[in-house]
Amino acid sequence: MKNSLRKFSRGTGLSAAVLGVSALVLSGCGAPPAEDSSGGGASAEAGSDYLGCIVSDSGGFDDRSFNQSSYEGLKKAETDLGIEINQAESQAETDFGPNVDQMVQAGCNLTVTVGFLLADTTKAAAETNTDANFAIVDDNSIDLPNVKPIIYDTAQAAFLAGYTAAATSETGKVATYGGINIPTVTIFMDGFAEGVAYFNEETGGDVQLLGWDKESQNGTFVGNFEDAAAGKTNTQNFINEGADIIMPVAGPVGSGTLDAVIEANAAGKDVKAIWVDSDGYETAGKGEEFILTSVMKLMGDAVEDVIRTDVEGNFDNTPYVGTLENGGVALAPFHDQEANVPADLQTKLDELKEQIISGEITVDSAASPE
């Protein structure tokens, strides 16, 4: 028995190895490209000597969140406008200075920096290099002629999400939690809370929000944007307390929430999630059928817009504020959850959107851009 088992494992090991090696060898048997197809066909469009660059913060370009969206905006500008691009991924905050410096040295016409942690570095670089332009995402503290802040009034879209959650919740409890207690996170949670409160006010309902208290500006936070397991635990706790819609505002940590939601649905409960920053149905990678909607910050479009205006020579330093009106923030479509959102709720949401745009409803948040 021992011998045959050994033969079995050796046999499978050997055949697996042979398979692998032959696959590798066969992959080299393609036809070479024609000799004259050397890389001369550069896109000779107007913007081809323009260099657009991006420096990420420590989340990296694969964070499924704002670094990724901004990077995709840059790539879209590359294909649409025919410009050259360059990127630098920061692994830690100590890389910010060197990365921005490298981009400037490489001759970037516009350098996009992502996140408020890069504000000091961007300011210093902008002051020393007055002929290069900069754009910073999610920060409005710099006031220099060659720096354009790109900020979002996310509370507006989060308001709509809060209203939707309150209206569709069957248990009367919804929840949210954040990565770190910083303004770019709490703005989502404030807007969400306002939406729930507005629903209660209008319909006399009593939907509770767990995980965030707008008055005291305190709530549940994971402490970082990496620990997905902690996100899963938080979500499971919320589900145990009766919440059936959870909005994680923690970048990649939200994948832990999706895990918990998938498990809860498998166990028979009806739990949904609301994604943030991008349309979770497209980007989250799992559990899409349980994502009710998403609070989107359309960073890709904003970055592409800013690059386009710079290529055309119309760069200015007035902050770009993403709102419901200009489409900078939006509520994502319901996709698979369409059936759970009654038609009159959808009309009501369109109405609310108009009211926010016209100013009839104001969504206040301590973190809102002025």
Place this chain on the structure above:
Amino acid sequence: MTPQDDRPVSPATGDGAPHTRRQAKDAARQDEVRLENAVETADGELPPPAVPATAAGLGAGPAPDAPLLHRIMTGNALVAFLSVVLSLILGGLLIAVTDQNVARASSYFFSRPQDTLGAAWTAASGAYLALFQGSVINFEGDSFTRIIYPLTQTLTVATPLICAGLGVALAFRAGLFNIGAQGQILIGATFAGWIGFTLHLPAGIHLLLVILAGMVGGAVWAGLVGLLKARTGAHEVILTIMFNYIATNLVLYFLSTPAFQRPGSTNPISPQLDATALYPPLLGPAFRLHWGFVVAVLATVFVWWLLNRSTVGFELRAVGANASAARTAGVNVSKGYILAMAIAGALAGLAGVAQVSGTEKVLTSGVAASFGFDAITVALLGRSSPWGTFAAGILFGAFRAGGVAMQASTGTSIDIVLVVQSLIVLFIAAPPLVRALFRLPSPGAPRAGKGGSTTRTPASTGAAA
């Protein structure tokens, strides 16, 4: 640090006693090394410890009276150097394999192999050239400033690595695994940063106070670990790792309080430190190099003096070599543990000061980056000797600084640098592997005749990968 200035005692009269001060010093050094080796290995009974508690560690090292070539070939410095070379070779292979051009060209490998090989060579050499240009000399720079900028960048990044590495190395020499350098850097940076942006003092005093605060912060954080180990016997690895978590979350908490935030903002980023609290630039405002580097050099000299010339250092080394023997010899081992950890923490705190007063100029939760953990690899590569740690710190600083340029100019992922660093640690931890790969003689091997050439095959540094 194998005694390089040893000469065999050749008595003039033949009665064996040394006749000059130099000879006496040499004899004393030889005896010390033999004693260290003997104590560590119980006169050859026990295998040498995995962590180099003495600089001769990682194996007994060559006999002090062997000829120079044999000492070099069997020495541990060569192993360290070859580990770096091997890791670079493997890193280059990885760069070549993951390059897009190589992947494209390999689809028609059999019809035109020179494309694949050419692309592979271009990828690897281009990446390493960019690494070199980003860390040593940028010969494409358009001004002298730009040409030597990479070298200053390397030294700037090396400063916290050297300081923290010294902290870890010192603790290693006392037999303690200081995995807590990260937490010590953070707490040191917090103390230093708070003094820097809260108090407003005149130029010299402010900086001095900031440095002191950083050292005190690190010393307290590590001293607690030493105290716990001395009093309760808890293992310092667990303690230091847990203290790292505590430190990280403490800093996050502090940064959420108004005392540590910028007025008018709730972002977890501190106000900028006063100009009087910053290290002045060493070579002028065009470079990022600051006086913290000089402080790092002074720290290295201090640690060298402490370990090799002071009684305190001798006691620490004794504790590290064999705590029971030291206790029997009358050394207060508990005090040794506390002192070793406290000084190690103070050195890590210096790294925190370098970060907060030298390069970052603000306090954020990521101010320590991964320096605490890189410091462990720096100390390992430097084999716990002060100047070895200094050199290893410069090397890792070069990798970090060059990695940024490599990523920007060739698009190679900066993770490759991390892979190379990890491979270095892998090979350092397995000297017999490196020795076998390069066919080096092992140190304990018998040689034909005293003072004659070795009978082993001399090492050839041929390609081994």
